[in-house]
Amino acid sequence: MTDLFNYERRATHEVQVGATPMGAANPIRIQSMTNTPTRDTEASVAQAKRIIDAGGEYVRLTTQGVAEAENLRNINAALRSQGYLTPLVADVHFNPKVAEVAALYAEKVRINPGNYVDAARTFKHLEYTDEEYARELEKIRARFVPLLDICKANHTALRIGVNHGSLSDRIMSRYGDTPEGMVESCMEFLRICVEENFRDVVVSIKASNTVVMVKTVRLMAAVMEREGMDFPLHLGVTEAGDGEDGRIKSALGIGALLADGLGDTIRVSLSEEPEAEIPVARKLVDHVLARQGHPYIPGQAPASFDYLSPVRRRTRAVGNIGGENVPxxxxxxxxxxxxxxxxxxxxxxxxxxxxxxxxxxxxxxxxxxxxxxxxxxxxxxxxxxxxxxxxxxxxxxxxxxxxxxxxxxxxxxxxxxxxxxxxxxxxxxxxxxxxxxxxxxxxxxxxxxxxxxxxxxxxxxxxxxxxxxxxxxxxxxxxxxxxxxxxxxxxxxxxxxxxxxxxxxxxxxxxxxxARVRTSKTEYIACPSCGRTLFDLQDTLARIKAATAHLKGLKIGVMGCIVNGPGEMADADYGYVGAGRGRVSLYRRKECVEKNIPAEEAVDKLLELIRRDRGE
Missing domain, CATH: 3.20.20.70 (Aldolase class I)
Structure with missing residues (x-):
């Protein structure tokens, strides 16, 4: 159980990731992700070196297909030949075969339970009997165990990374868009790892909504404890954006969990150059860890307080403070x-x-x-x-x-x-x-x-x-x-x-x-970009912010590709999503209203859509 008043890191077992283990008594590791094409060895190596030189302890690269996964061998070899021993992590979506190839050449492979076996999310409601649902779980086992065998043979670690924006229709249909659904999506894979005696696993559950992210990670830790698991946790707020917004949103969500002893590795996802994430993450970890060994605090929580599903404390309003008033x-x-x-x-x-x-x-x-x-x-x-x-x-x-x-x-x-x-x-x-x-x-x-x-x-x-x-x-x-x-x-x-x-x-x-308790400006849900990004995300985000920052209370999603795009920005008013190389689709909430717009026209089209909806 989490001690609400006294800092202590959650006990986990050690996971071997190349020569940089994590979990247990190891330091909280800091990582980032390249945004170069993974087929481009020279560019990927150069950017990985910048991340490592800034203090990154793991470097993740996107692997859309087998060719990208195979090129990890060249990237890995080039880095090692230059004296860089930092572990590489392959990021895989949609294709189990890619994960199996990547496991040969990366020290860790990230898979997404939302699209590893299940079809890509379409927001369709599916009905399953218990027997049919059990058969779906057997499909997962049949497709997942071969990857575990390859990881065992090659001493490759695994990250099971659930994203709020890419839960499968199967999970959504049975559990809804809930923290419980996100946790179960992960647990389905973790239980197989336990049954197969594969322990080099890291778990992550991320969302752009900090409230969802914190609540779900807390629940994930509790469910693992209930089932006798002590896998390490990777923390991050997806699509945090850039500048002040990205730093505050990341520190708020990640910091809240680190402060309760949760988290063994973190990534601060900024819509900036990847190496810019590292010093922010380092400051955050150092600030939280400064409270280690503090004098004991004999606090007591009331029976009504639910750490896993907290609600606002009941207060009597004094003027405009407390009660139902915003903070x-x-x-x-x-x-x-x-x-x-x-x-x-x-x-x-x-x-x-x-x-x-x-x-x-x-x-x-x-x-x-x-x-x-x-x-x-x-x-x-x-x-x-x-x-x-x-x-x-x-x-x-x-x-x-x-x-x-x-x-x-x-x-x-x-x-x-x-x-x-x-x-x-x-x-x-x-x-x-x-x-x-x-x-x-x-x-x-x-x-x-x-x-x-x-x-x-x-x-x-x-x-x-x-x-x-x-x-x-x-x-x-x-x-x-x-x-x-x-x-x-x-x-x-x-x-x-x-x-x-x-x-x-x-x-x-x-x-x-x-923290989603008071709105005072436009909110931008913007991914940090990676090798999947299909347009200049940093420039696009800057242009959209410059034109819309005055629109208080509006949520705008700027997403590099469809992996998390429509799902992570589901509560956004408008979405700008990479649909193909140099092509963009525009969304009004979950509805795609214009497809495959040339990127050079898309920002103006988005602004036209917003002005039209506002009657301007």
Missing amino acids: VVIAEGIVERTEVNPQFQPDYIYAARALPEKREACGYILDADCWSGEVGTYPAFMPSGEGDEPLFLKLMQCPAPMKFLFLTYMACDDEMLALLRHHPEVVVIAQSNHPNRLGELRGLVHQLTCAGLENPVVMFEHYDERDAEDLQIKAAADLGALLFDGLCDGIFLYNQGTLPSTVVDATAFGILQA
Whole structure:
């Protein structure tokens, strides 16, 4: 069982991947994937070297067909001759024969249960009797065991990689588009591995929707534990996009799982050059692992909390905080905020001891002893120190309809719980200086719930960052599990570094959007590109973002090929999917509305479709 309050890596067995084993006591491995044609030996070797030089410990290459799989031999040999011993991973979809060839020349082979034996997804509903379904499983066994035999003979590891966007019609028809279906898709193959005594297996379950991804990986780990399996996990958020969005979405999803000890290797999938993924992944892993060996946190979760299927904690709304309201953003305003982005206007600004001369269009929070009762301002209290007037008197004497209280887990004793019970108008600002802040913040909110309290909670996270990427990665990783657990009614990012307030505000709103709890801008579901990509994905994504970034609340999928395309962007409003070399198909939700458009015309066609639908 996962310890919600104390960091410890999940126990797994070691999987041998070439000369770089993973799982067990090995470091959390970092990897990326080439986007060069795998038939092009020179280009693939050059890009693999850039990934390795950046710190990549595994390099994955797409193998669409047998020719690409066979060319892994040349790529592998060229790298080894130049002193690069990093294991290569073949990425296989649709064709078991390709996997069998790739297993001869790569240190690991990735197969997708959604299309290894089952036909490609068509969104058709299929009806099976139990006997017919059992026969389908036998087909999987018959086609899968020969690959296991080849892997055994060649000491090749296997990755069973489930993607939310490519679940088969068979799984979808029986289990629906659910985490349970994704897990069962993987377990069908894992059970065969166990029966065949093949243990060099890594499991991955990915989605572009961070909520689905986190919930499914948690369930996957629980189901494996229930069935006596301890296979290592590979983590990633598919189609995360580029820039700030890609970093926040990846750190939020991957970080939430790493923080709970899940994950033995990760890939941060960015729509950028593959080597750019490696330093982001390294920062994320290092940040989470810094909490190892921390002082013990004696937290207790309420019986009502379901880690595998969490719902938002029940709270009583105070103003626009808690209840059914979207999580709020509180910004730091002790130093004059010289820049404001109207798209990311905070709900409240904590001004400490004095209101600024120039006020923004939001509420202001002042230290209670400086609060005068001015409309649109609210008092913030601290637990009483020695010699202070008791907190209960301060709260009782203050007429404000909404009050804020900075509170730590250690200060939340029985007296404090009684105080909060008598003051439902208090919003708790939860803070921690513990090495494992997540554990303490979880502990505080669960303590409130166990006491039957419904005060809203805003999570305070403090940093001293001078680089926007560092703030995005750390804040997203720290807040991910709290948001997915439903414990968060707002976030307050306080950064002592030199970053402008606009960057901090955008990071806060980006985190809430990546967690799918508050929408403030257009969302892009964009794959990182690989050797299957059929157009210039980075340039295309930049053009689409430039033309649509002002359309708040819209979801647009930009997908390099059909492997995950229609499935992963199923909840997108519009989709742009590679259909052939230099050809693109456009989607409105799951419906293909235009096929095989020349790539040079496709962006304009997509924008025309959006404008037409919006009546512009």
